[in-house]
Every structure is written in structure tokens, then in C-alpha cells.
Amino acid sequence: MSNLISIENLVKTFYGAGEPLSILENLKMSVQRGTKVVILGESGCGKSTLLNIIGGLEEPTSGIVHVGDYNIGNLNENELTEYRSKYLGLVFQFHYLLKDFTALENVMLPMYMTGVSKKKALSRARQLLCDVGLESRLSHLPAQMSGGERQRVAVARALINDPELVLADEPTGNLDPKHGANISDILFNVVEKYGKTLVMVTHDISLASRGDVSYKIQGGQLVSYES
Template sequence: MSLLEISSIKKTYETGTESVEVLKDINLTAEEGTVIVITGESGSGKSTLLNLIGGIDSPTSGEIKVKNLIVTGKTEKELTHYRNKFIGFIFQFHFLLKDFTALENVMMPAIISGDNSELARQKASRLLGDVGLSQRNNHFFLQLSGGERQRVAVARALMNDPDLIIADEPTGNLDERNSGIVQDILFDMVKKYNKTMLLVTHDTAMAQRGDIHLILEHGVLTEK
């Protein structure tokens, strides 16, 4: 079954004096359980595309469907629900809340959904175990290394059992060794929980681990 269907997406940014046409005609279908890697030069529009699919921003025209739900044209309230339930985000910067422990950060998507907090705590603890951080449950943000923070972010992305993982340069801020660790954990988790993932990276080794590799260039996607 196709999980994601994108048709004729255009995105033009209007900045008062000029308009920048970033995405010209994006079409993409992602089957459930696949990892799609998108690469392209800096400024080619990769983050723009992920933000549209994740419901962070809206396209100028075209349609995005996730699990047969039309994402485009939704209200801000509907998009908040969509992001929380359907999408697991991992960014280059972890966006952990600094006054909360690793465990609480992982629980956060479930807390936002209003789920039972004891069950959420157990699940978050299991996910932290999955990413090899069971010894770090009660560490605060400042007590975690950069690599550990990204591992917490991976666990958090899986908390609400999302349909789609969106990862925008998840290892972009890490040294080579930690990049390798986070990469392995991310791919293991996607496999273990049978997730579909859209992954943007500048790392050629990681790009090769996807099932499909697409290049974003001149506002369109082409197969590598």
C-alpha cells in the first residue's frame, strides 16, 4: 500500500520584493516500510519539501496524502494533530527541552496527545533502551553528549508510533564516529518497528542505505 502520495507540488516563497520558486513539480509515492533518501545541493529545497510533508508549512499548490488523508488545506489545529499522530520528526538539531530528562523528552509526544502517563513512561523507557540509553533515563539535556541527544530524538520520534519518520540531516551535527552510531540506531529502529522513512542527508554512505535514492534538483525529484 502506498503510504505517501505527492502530486504536482509547487512551493514559491514570497519575500515582499521577490518570489523564489523552490519546488516546481514534485511527484512522489512511497510504499509502506520503505526508506526514501533525498539528496541535493544546499538550497535545493530538501527541508522545504520535508516541511510540507510534515505539515509544518503548506505548498503553493498540489496535493499531499498520507495514509489517504489529504494533508494540504488542513487548518492549523488539524495539522497539529497530524504532526503529533502521523509524523515522527528528527532534525539536525535535536530540539530537546532542556528542563526535562531524557525520559520525559521521549514521553513528550504522548503527553501532548493526552495518553496515560504511566504507559507512556514505560514505552519511553523501552525506546530509550532500544537506542542504547537505558542508563541515561534521568539525565537532563546538559548531561547528555551530542550523539546521545540525537539518540533521544530518535526514540522520541517513535513515541507515538508514527506512520512516517521524517529525518532532516539527523547526523549533520555529529562527528564521524557518532554519526555512524546514530545512523545504525536509526536504521535498526526503522526496521524493528517497520516504519516508512524520508531521509535527507549529505552523507553519501548513509544515502546508500535507503531503498530508493532521489535527487532534488531544479525543483524536481529524479531517481539517482
């Protein structure tokens, strides 16, 4: 198996009004293709920062971040957009669904926008919504769905362009524990079904055992998580 993510000497420091804030300090990480990685750690330790750097949403202060064929630190805006659309599916704590579009439309749009035929995009979107258990909610608008259902739509949408890598930042954060556990299961199941690589950050220590590997961020470094 080959590495999908290789990170060496990653440093992230925030420079603001006061003292510089050193969040990631020479962090090293490698993730093999097809692995499900869970990252835990206290609030403020840098989980979202790390995920955002891998997703090309935030720039590293220094260090090397490779994802597949891309060296993330060296990309211009066009290359970053290409990288994101080619490699990434993103799931956040908030669903960011378009409120005037149905579940089916929300899921199919990112694929349709790459120039694929409407028929093909709809057919894949339908399949993914079935995968997340929403076959009976295809025509619902976001406002007509529960919080958990909206997150399931977001999971289906993250997979629509067949990304190699799914990044999930607290996808269960806004839900009660029962529905949160359900979303995590659905996320792990679809990622498994399609053989994708997952990096998920969460507060929920019960998810540590769901990953193939689990880490925590401590003192700016990635260390093995022992439950």
C-alpha cells in the same frame, strides 16, 4: 503494499523582495508504507522545504500532497495538529529536547500528553531508550549528555507515539562523521524494528545505500540518485 505518501505537481515558490524563487517545480513523489527513503541534493535545492511540506510545517504553493488519509493542502490548524500527532515523528538537526527534563521524561511526555497513563508512557519510553542504546542514561538531563546521545533521545522521542511516518532532516548534521554514522544506523534500525516509513534528507552521500530508495532533488524535481 500501499502508498503512504502521494505527491503530484507540487510547486513551491518563495515570493520575497526580488524575483520569485522557484524551489520545487511540479515535483512528483510516491512512497510505499514501510519504505526507507533517502533524499540527497545540494544545499539550497529544497530538501528541507519538501520535508516541511510533507510534515505540514510549510504550505505548498500548489499541487497535491496526500499522506495516508490526509490531504495536507486542505487542513485547518486543528486538523494539522491531529495529522502531526497521529502520523508523524520528527527528527531535526538540532534535538529540541526540554532542558529541565530527563531523557526518560523527554521521551515519555509526548505520549503522556495524549492522555495515556504515566505508567504506560514511561514503560514505552524506557523501551525506546533501550532501543537506541541509552538504557544507562534514563535520568540524565540534556546538558549531561553528549551531542550524539541527545540525538538518540530525539530519535526515541520521535517514535513514542507510534507514528506511521518518521521525517528526519539532517539528523547527523551537527555531529562528527563517526557519531553521525552511528545516529543514522540507530535511526534506520529503530525504524526497521517498528516497521515505520522513513523519509530522511541528508548531505551524506554514504547514506544513499542505507535507504530502500534514494533520490536527489535537482531542478525542483525528484530524480533517482545514482551513486
